[in-house]
Amino acid sequence: MPLLRGKKPAVTAGSKMPKLSENQLPGCVLQEEGPQVKRSSSPPHGAPKKRTAFIDITNAHKVQISLPGRKKKEAAKKQVKKTSAPSVSTKNHDNLKKSSSESSEGTPAEEEEKEEEAAAAPVEELVAAAPLAVCEVPAHHQKQQIPAEFDVDSENAEDCYMCPEYAKDIFDYLKQREEKFVLCNYMPQQPSLNPEMRAILIDWLVEVQENFELYHETLYLAVKMTDHYLAKTPVHRELLQLLGSTTMLIASKFEERSPPCVDDFLYICDDAYKREEIISMEANILQTLSFDINIPIPYRFLRRYAKCVSAGMDTLTLARFFCEMSLMEVELVSVRGSLLASACLLLALVTRDLGGWSPILEYHSGYQAADVAPVVRNLHEMLSAPPDDKLKAIRNKYSHKVFFEVASLPLVSGDMLEEVLSQ
Template sequence: MASRPIVPRQHRGEAVVGGGGDQQQKKNGAAEARNRRALGDIGNLVTVRGIEGKPNRPITRSFCAQLLANAQAAAAAENNKKQVCVNVDGAPLLLDGVAARKRAGAPKPPQKKVIVKPKPEEVVEISPDTQENDAKAKQENPENKKKDGEVTAKKKAAAFTSVLTARSKAACGLTNKPKEQIVDIDAGDIGNDLAAVEYVEDIYKFYKLIEHESRPHDYMESQPEINESMRAILVDWLVDVHRKFDLSVETLYLTINIIDRFLAIKSVPRRELQLVGISAMLMASKYEEIWPPEVNDFVHLSDNAYSHEQILVMEKIILGKLEWTLTVPTPYVFLARFIKASMGDQELESMVYFLAELGVMHYATIIYCPSMIAASAVYAARCTLKKTPTWNETLRLHTGFSEPQLMDCAKLMVSFHSMAAKSKLQSVYRKYSNPERKAVALLPPAKSLLPSAALMKTTV
């Protein structure tokens, strides 16, 4: 319950609101001036503003409400009115013009120190609306943005230990490299029906599965009259015959495959080795070419060393031993796919064929499967022409071999390249020294794949 303000008893001679006449006011004029200031300091009597002829009145509850309303109205209109600021011991007191004139005419009462109580701090509760307003204020104020950015930057700063760990991994090569993108090599052949884009992957998976079934094994020990040099001479001669007849590349690789498969299962005398080669090329031409050479053409090329009947008899013997199996994956089948995956130019393609033909001409590559020979030829060609990268994820995907797996076979092919210019067997070397095939045989071999001894010979 609120307490009622206590008004002390007034002494005689003091002015009371609403009492006395003009004579009493003149008689006690000096007392009024003194008592008005004193009552104002006490606080229970105030000067009524805007009411002339009324001195002071006691503060009642209704009068307090009226004074509060007047104070609020005066605060709202303080920008439009001229006010006088009177300092009482450092405490400002705002008065209007009438009160200021009255205060100026009255004598100064003794000053009393006014203790100004501190205003209670307001506790602001943060709501979602105020959070949104704060976010808008940060956007509008660039200084706040800068401060926030500095704080977030300090929060995101990496620790010293993490920086040292990252540097150590980078120095040791343990950083995670971005994964290399695999190129779709068949994207350009979608509209080509002959490319068989829908089945090409399944076709080469099948080739990889059956390439070992038709692969000849090491047979030279089972041949009493034939050695590796004789076989190389025969293949070198067949390369010349193939070029004179202008036959397809498929015919050459199928011819060599038929010869090796036949020699792996039957012993052949030295005098019949060339006859086996002629009959093998005749069969391959019938299988691959539209207009194959006639038997008499081969008789003429052999300088009548074999008759027409002998060639046909040997053809029949070979087909019987091979059980008429001529549809086999040769190195050329894989070369066509791997060259496409390498996405090289005409020079790279000619270099791949040059190294592959050098490989199949030498008996040392018979221990490798056809897909390995083809992939190694592509790898050695890229090293010779200094293509970067020498091996990528696209080639790894389509060949099925990694770079270390191809290293031995590729080094063997590069060694054949380094000896081709001085070799007695010049058919392959002359064929790829032609400018039509970019003269790739004249290029220096890949030094990175040559052993130190072979490198010394080539430089001398």
């Protein structure tokens, strides 16, 4: 129980309070009832000196903090006051006398207000006389004006989590950042791997994402990190699952609020690897990628572009199905995320008979219909191929009612697709 200054603590019957000496409580003074005595600020004889982090607040009025450039500003102010202050203050003083003689009926409060205005007048006149420095913002730093017909963020003006003021700038930055993470087909550099092994790994990662109920962003980022690591380092087929589980662990730490622990990934790998091996692989991946794992993923662009056309949840889910199926194809690794998202959305719009590539999509994505058409054709060819019975995690996932059973929808015919792409 804290001790109140000026009052004795109440002691109940049977209780004992040990007597604390001053040596046991250095710096604490127990005052008894009666008049309070002012405590001296000087330390007692033999006691250590007081050490404060910044300044002693009891002497704050005596301390002057010198900031860089402050002396020059103060000297300039003093020089201005010497030249202009006497004449202005004399003028104000005469005006004050004149006004007081003319209006003798004023109250003392009004006279005090007039004196305060007169005292503040020199500063106001100096501020008014000083020229204001106007800095012109460079053209490349000025905020981009979005046309009214393409403005999709004003409706979220009251939602700070949607960042309506910077949404367009954020996705433009992500699109520029994609150029740093462009990949090519790295399979010829992997003597122990082939595209089928990579597809098996992606299919297994989809199951991991479902079992742990992770975000879709975590899955896409894990696949991106896996591809970037394989593009730089040869990996034996026996370590491919270790690579995939470790990239999923890193992506979970980056995206999830409560990521799974290392023991969870050891469990899903059926204890095929040791804890030290996952930790060592994690450090190896981060060093190989130079700790730059904020890789733009197509899933983020897909949600943005779907918002631009006010696509329904069923249409967005169909586009997500196409985008997740594209993760299995090593030929689409070299396609930028924003372009792949544009192609998946366009294919979903055509499948739903909701039109083609509109001007608002062209404005926000930066791609024209001719840029998106080749990727759409590759996606249609991939989806038209007979499914592999061994790799059915994605199709089973999107055959659920939660995902509107979009995996069972018939694919648009090639003739209808070409008709829309040729417009």
